Structure formats: C-alpha cells, structure tokens
Amino acid sequence: MPRPSSDDPRITLDAQPGPDLFEAIPPYPTRTEREAEFYTLGDGEMFLNVGPQHPATHGVLRLVLKLSGEQVVDVDPVIGYLHRGVEKICENSDYYHVIDQVDPLEYLSSLFQEWAAVLAFEKLMDVQVPRRAEYIRVLTAELLRVSSHTLYMGFLALDLGGITPILYSFIERDEIVEMLAAVTGARMLFNYYRIGGVNGDLNHEFMSRLGDWMSRAAKQTEANATLLNENEIFVRRARGIGVLDRETALRMGVTGGNLRASGVAFDLRRAHPYSVYPELQFNVPTREEGDSLARYLIRVDEVRESIRIIDQCLHNMPDGPIMAKLPRLLRPRPGRAWAAVEGPRGMMGVYAISDGSDQPFRFRIHDPSLLNLETVPHLLPGNLLADTMAIVSSLDPVLGGIDK
Amino acid sequence: MSFATRTWTRMSIPARLLAIFVPLAVVLAIATVLVIVVLGGPFVDFLSANLPLVRFLVAATAVLLMTVPTAFVIIYLELKVIARMNLRIGPNRVGPWGIAMSLIHGFKVLSKEDFAPTGADLPVFTLAPVVTYMASVMSLLVIPFAPGLFGQDFNIGLLFFFAMGGMTVVGLLMAGWSSFNKYSLLGGLRSAAQIVSYEIPLTLSAVGVVILAGTMSMNHIVLAQSGSALDWFVVKQPLAALIFFIAAAAEANRTPFDMTEADSELVAGFATEYSGMRFGFFFFAEYVNVFIVSALIATLFFGGWTAPFNWPWPYNLNWLDFSNGTLWIGIAVIGSIIVTDVLAVLVRLFGGRGWNMPSAMILGFIFASFIVAGVVGLAGFIAFDWVQGLFWFMAKTYAFVFVFVWMRGTLPRVRVDQLMGFAWKWLLPASLLNLFVTAAAVVLLSR
Numbered sequence: 001m002p003r004p005s006s007d008d009p010r011i012t013l014d015a016q017p018g019p020d021l022f023e024a025i026p027p028y029p030t031r032t033e034r035e036a037e038f039y040t041l042g043d044g045e046m047f048l049n050v051g052p053q054h055p056a057t058h059g060v061l062r063l064v065l066k067l068s069g070e071q072v073v074d075v076d077p078v079i080g081y082l083h084r085g086v087e088k089i090c091e092n093s094d095y096y097h098v099i100d101q102v103d104p105l106e107y108l109s110s111l112f113q114e115w116a117a118v119l120a121f122e123k124l125m126d127v128q129v130p131r132r133a134e135y136i137r138v139l140t141a142e143l144l145r146v147s148s149h150t151l152y153m154g155f156l157a158l159d160l161g162g163i164t165p166i167l168y169s170f171i172e173r174d175e176i177v178e179m180l181a182a183v184t185g186a187r188m189l190f191n192y193y194r195i196g197g198v199n200g201d202l203n204h205e206f207m208s209r210l211g212d213w214m215s216r217a218a219k220q221t222e223a224n225a226t227l228l229n230e231n232e233i234f235v236r237r238a239r240g241i242g243v244l245d246r247e248t249a250l251r252m253g254v255t256g257g258n259l260r261a262s263g264v265a266f267d268l269r270r271a272h273p274y275s276v277y278p279e280l281q282f283n284v285p286t287r288e289e290g291d292s293l294a295r296y297l298i299r300v301d302e303v304r305e306s307i308r309i310i311d312q313c314l315h316n317m318p319d320g321p322i323m324a325k326l327p328r329l330l331r332p333r334p335g336r337a338w339a340a341v342e343g344p345r346g347m348m349g350v351y352a353i354s355d356g357s358d359q360p361f362r363f364r365i366h367d368p369s370l371l372n373l374e375t376v377p378h379l380l381p382g383n384l385l386a387d388t389m390a391i392v393s394s395l396d397p398v399l400g401g402i403d404k
Numbered sequence: 405m406s407f408a409t410r411t412w413t414r415m416s417i418p419a420r421l422l423a424i425f426v427p428l429a430v431v432l433a434i435a436t437v438l439v440i441v442v443l444g445g446p447f448v449d450f451l452s453a454n455l456p457l458v459r460f461l462v463a464a465t466a467v468l469l470m471t472v473p474t475a476f477v478i479i480y481l482e483l484k485v486i487a488r489m490n491l492r493i494g495p496n497r498v499g500p501w502g503i504a505m506s507l508i509h510g511f512k513v514l515s516k517e518d519f520a521p522t523g524a525d526l527p528v529f530t531l532a533p534v535v536t537y538m539a540s541v542m543s544l545l546v547i548p549f550a551p552g553l554f555g556q557d558f559n560i561g562l563l564f565f566f567a568m569g570g571m572t573v574v575g576l577l578m579a580g581w582s583s584f585n586k587y588s589l590l591g592g593l594r595s596a597a598q599i600v601s602y603e604i605p606l607t608l609s610a611v612g613v614v615i616l617a618g619t620m621s622m623n624h625i626v627l628a629q630s631g632s633a634l635d636w637f638v639v640k641q642p643l644a645a646l647i648f649f650i651a652a653a654a655e656a657n658r659t660p661f662d663m664t665e666a667d668s669e670l671v672a673g674f675a676t677e678y679s680g681m682r683f684g685f686f687f688f689a690e691y692v693n694v695f696i697v698s699a700l701i702a703t704l705f706f707g708g709w710t711a712p713f714n715w716p717w718p719y720n721l722n723w724l725d726f727s728n729g730t731l732w733i734g735i736a737v738i739g740s741i742i743v744t745d746v747l748a749v750l751v752r753l754f755g756g757r758g759w760n761m762p763s764a765m766i767l768g769f770i771f772a773s774f775i776v777a778g779v780v781g782l783a784g785f786i787a788f789d790w791v792q793g794l795f796w797f798m799a800k801t802y803a804f805v806f807v808f809v810w811m812r813g814t815l816p817r818v819r820v821d822q823l824m825g826f827a828w829k830w831l832l833p834a835s836l837l838n839l840f841v842t843a844a845a846v847v848l849l850s851r
Contacts, residue, residue, distance in 0.1 A: 046586065047586075048586050048587075048590075054671060055667045055668055055671060056667075056668035056669065070590070070594075070820055157816060158668065159668045160668070160816040160817060161659065161660065161662070161667075161668060161815075161816040161817025162814075162815065162816035162817075163486070163490070163812070163813065164486075164489055164490050164813050164814060167490040167491060167492065168490075168491070171491065231815070231816065233660055233815055233816050233817070233818050234816050236818075236819075236822060237816065237817075237818070237819055237822070384819060384820060384821060385590070385669055385670075385820075386669050386817075386819045386820060387819065388669070389668050389669060
C-alpha cells in the first residue's frame, strides 16, 4: 500500500483535529460531474454515511446521504462491496457447475437463480423436462418464495424499530428451509435443480414436514401479518412513503412486487409462462399506491397466492421420472438463450451464449434487486432520515445479487 | 507467595474485583468504627446538630446504591420478557434462570476498553454519562417508597423531579455534541427536541394532580390518595394519567419513542462512540429512568405505597406485642426447632424408603426454614407499614416497568415528525383541556 502523500485531504484527520474535520471527504478526485455536484455541500447540509456497516443496511449497501437537518436532500448509493465476479466464474465452469455458482447470488431465494440458469441451459440444449420435475420445481420454489417474503416482512418491521416480527418470520422460514433441507440437503444454498430435472425426488421427511406446515401455514401467515397490518405506528410510517409511480417504475425497469405495487400487473408466471404455471390457478395481486405500505401488502398477498399454488402442486403432482436423459458432458450447439423466472424480488433472468464448448461463452445474470435499488435516488430525497430505512427495506434489495 | 500468585492468576475478573474490594471495605468499615469510637462524642454531636445534612447524605448514598441493582433487575426483566414475547427462551445460562445475566453484562461493561474517539471534546465526553446518570439518581431522592422511606420530602418535590428529568437532556446533548460523530449529533439533537417537547404535556398533566392534592410534595400527594383504589387520582384524572404515561415513555426514551438511539437509523444515537463503563452509565441511566417514570406514574396516579383496597387485618393485631423483640426471637427459635422435628418425623414416616433420620432432619429443617421465613416475613409485613408500603409501591412500579417492556416488544418506532406532531398537536391540547376541566371543577365544587 503506497504511503499517502501529505497533500491528500484524507490524512489530515489525525494531524489537526479541529473544524477542518467537519469538511466532507469526497472520492478523490471526483470522477463524474454528478459526483462533483453531489459532494458539494449546500448551506446547512451534511453528509451521513449509512453503511456498509450499519444495523439497518441490507447486506453491504452503502448509502451516502446528503442531509439538511433530518431531511434527505440527495443520496448516492454505493454498491460493489460484495462483488465476486460470479458471471466470469460461471463462464469458466462447465454447465453443471454454474448451478452452484449462481446459488449464493440472492441468498434468500437461491432456487430462483438456479431455475433461471437451468431454464436457459435447457433452452440452449432443447431438453424436455419431465412433468414431475417441473411440479417439484414449482413446489420448492414457491415454498422458498413464502420464506423470502416472510423474512422481508420481518426485516421491514425491524428497520422500523419493531423487534418482534422478525423472530416470528424466522420461525416460518426455519420450518421451510428445514423441509427443503430434507429434500435438497442444504438449508440455504440448495444446489437442487439440474439441467433436465431436479436432484432427488421428494421424500417422506419433506412430505411430512410440508403437510405439518401446510396445515397451519395460511392461518399462521395471517397471524404474522396481523402483527404489522393492524399496527397503527407501522401503517403510518409506511403509508405514502417512497411513492414509486407507474411510469417511473416501468422506465426504471422495476419488476416483481415493487412493480405490482405501482399498479402494473406484470408477473412472469403469467406474462411469459414457463414450467407448469399455465396449469395452476393463482391471482396476480396489484395495488395502485406504489408506496412502502403497498409494497409490503403485495408481499402479504403473494404469500397467500403461493400457499394456493403449493396446495395445487400437492394435488396435481404426477408420477414419473424427475430427470431427463442427458449425456455426462454437455456440449450444446452454438447459440444463445434467454430465460427468466419470477423471483421473490422480480424478474430473475439469465442470458447464456454457447460456443459449442462445455462452458458457457457468456453468462449474463439479470438481477431484479439492482434495478429495484436504482430507484432509491428518486425515492429518498425529500423524505426524512428515518424513512430511508422504510423505503430501502420495502424495496427488498439483496446485495448478494446486486453485486454479483 | 507463589500460592497467592497462582490463586490470583486463576481468579476470574469478578473474583479479582471482589478480592480487592471486600478486604478494602472491611478495613474501611473497621476504620470508620474506630474513628467513631475515638472521636465519638464531638462527631455524634456534630451529626445530631446537622440532621438534615446527614439524612441527605445517607439518602443520596442509599439511592445511589439502589440504582445499580434496580437497573440489573429491569435489564433482566427486559431480556426475559421480550424473549418470551419473541418466542425465545432468553438468558438461561448464568445463575438459575439466567438471573445473573445482567450482572455479567455489568462486569463485561467494566472490563471493556474505555475508548474516546479522535476529535472528541474529551471533558464534555467524559462528563456526559455522569450528568445523565446523576440526573436519574437525583430524581429518585424525592420518590416516597413507603411511609417514612424517602430521601427528602420537599414541598416542591414534583418540581424538583421535573427539573432533574430536564437535566437528562443536558447529558444526552453533551454526549451527542462531544462524540464527534454525526449519528451521535443527530441522536443528541433528537433527544433535546423530544424531551423538551414532551416535558410540557408531562408537567401539565401532573398539574391536575397537584391541583387536586393541593401540594407538590410527593408524600402528601400519596397521602391524598390513601383509602382504596377508588381514591387514586387515576379515577379522577384518567386523561392526565394517559397523557402522563405516554409522555413518560418519551421522557425515558422508550420504544416507540426511542428516537435518540434508533438503532436502525442512528446506529446507537448519542451512545455510538461510547464504550466501557461510560456506555454502562448511559445504559444504567436508561433503565433507572424506566424505573423512575414507572415509580412516578405509580405515585401520582396509582396511590404510591397505599394499598389498593382497605386493608383491614394488620390493624387488628394489636394484641401481639412486637416491641418485645427477644421474646419473639426465642419463640421463633423454639418454634422452628419443634416444626423441624415434626416435619422430620413426618418425612421419615411418609417419605417412603431412603429417608434416614439425618436426611429427614435436613429436609425438615429446609421446610421449617421456609415456614419460619414466611411467618417472619408475614409478621414483618403486618407489623411494619413501611414493608407493606414498599410491597405495594414496588408491585405498582414493576407493573408499569412491565408495560414499558411490553411496549418495547410490541411496537415499532414512530418517526421524528410524527413524534413532535403528536406532542404538540395532541398531547399538549389534551393536557391543557384536562387542566382547565380540573381547575374549573375544583373551583366550582369548592364554592
């Protein structure tokens, strides 16, 4: 590490403590016009650095807030603290290994990344997936959606200062990941979907845990949601905060629950159906308000719909193989494929190009959290510091996916 | 010597502290006694000549000593109650049911590094926890715990209390300013705005009580409520009690009004840069504040140390002459021996196999101890009205402490503007209305 020169403004910190210390320290030198504008303080303004280590940031998001009193004037979200180069790693691993590389992207909903990758590869190789495998995929993925949404509700409450709902959420999530662990072998990074099917059939432990959970899931979800829905303080803090209107949402490429909370009934499961979703009956809940409360309520509704889907999956589950017949070494024909699934946070997409070798030539991951998070600079200014958490948390970003 | 060294190195930190402080305390106690004996006459004369001063010193020391165990109890209560509300178990490792958990917290805080950031205003930074803590402790001086058990009976007791409550904000503001941290600064400013705003409805709602009682002395306010639960001021002043409760929650920086240390916004608010025992002082002060506002609610609106119903039977025991102490000690000793033997024989007869006489005696002794302790406690409870008063006072106070803990487990945090809006738009008009109605009623009824 080079020794800092004495004219670097950052090292005057311990040289002379005094009023100089209160001056802002910009990235040195400022790289863009926007950065120069942002790091010029107006009258009575100050910077507040929230993150990457802060009790309320999700993962390692860093928000540099320009505050005037308690009011947020401007915000500069800084991402990239969790960058691991997953796309490049995927391009250097063969098609089977890609699946466990994409697992830790959005670590709360790993099956959806696997699904997107597997779906893209199946398109690339023209594989017909057995119907039982498709049903198993839908079943496990919807379970994980419930888990992710439940955790979202808890964390939203935690960021608003309520400490109890998060533990109720974790109880639900724990039951779900335990039952998924029974069938996949892992609690978090499942590595379960395979090109052409799934790895391992449903077993007795999974079914018994699932039956146990389903017997009270709907009731328990309602009870957990009631903790917040009917809490006057929570509703007042979330209502009318961070309103994302329909046009902005569409222009910014927002997907998932955040888009549906702005009144656009766009759900990939209905808009571009994949797997066996056309055979299943469920609604796409939408809301018109586009504020934090709407984004929260959309999740509550989606949990209800997911429980409906799980119920239908259990009733319609066909017998049969769970894997298509595939060669050991996969060498798809040169070509390109795009596949996207509706994850808990929105459109989880994968764009894969094959050059005929056993490794993808290009593996591009489209993560919904990134586009959702990009609306933060539009939503925050004008709100109070406390609303920062209500807004960012309600967008449900997962930094593992954003930083890739 | 090597034995002593080896023992020392094997001691845990608390044991080392005890090993230092216990002999020191013994030596100091002996020295004090010697000094009193040697300088006895003039010293006692001086003390008796300045009785109020002595009373103040003793009360201040007692109150100071009381705060730490109180904070420990409330911290443990909070850990355990919130854990139960969160469907967790809570602390259960240190001591039975984890009751030593907060003690361990205290030792942990003591053993941590005392750190001050570069750029901190060191004198202010150091004084801030002291100011906050002392403000809390001084408020305890005027609270009547039981008949005759209070630090000072000021005729301006309530005013003194609010003045001391206002001192807390000075400490928090000092901490926020001197920490050289923006989170601390925001936390300190929030606390200033919040506490100053909530002082007004807090005080105004208590003025109704003052009008009814005709005094600001806490003792006389309690005496004005003596009788049954129907004589408590909460019956005459329900709105004031509600306002006072809400404002007191804000005053003690409790959820949902814990703006100053909103952990999801300002990392730890004013206490962000504090560590070690400096943080410990803030921590203790927070929980002592909870106790104090609960005690004040109990005192002003729920009858303080008075019993909730007419308490007939203790006063019918005049035939028992408790003044003759030695007689009662003799009766207790002989009675406990008889009870022990009877219980031992019963255990031996009905306890089944495996109980030989010595172990039956031991078990009988344990049972008998419980019985005797219960009887003695009951006798004390009946005979000494300050024991009764303390019981009722603590029961009421901890009921409100529980409500504060319950609120923390249940409610999210309100936003700053909502907080201020609530104080100025709702609580202040409501407390003014309450004051007006009370004053009008008093004037009209006294005609």
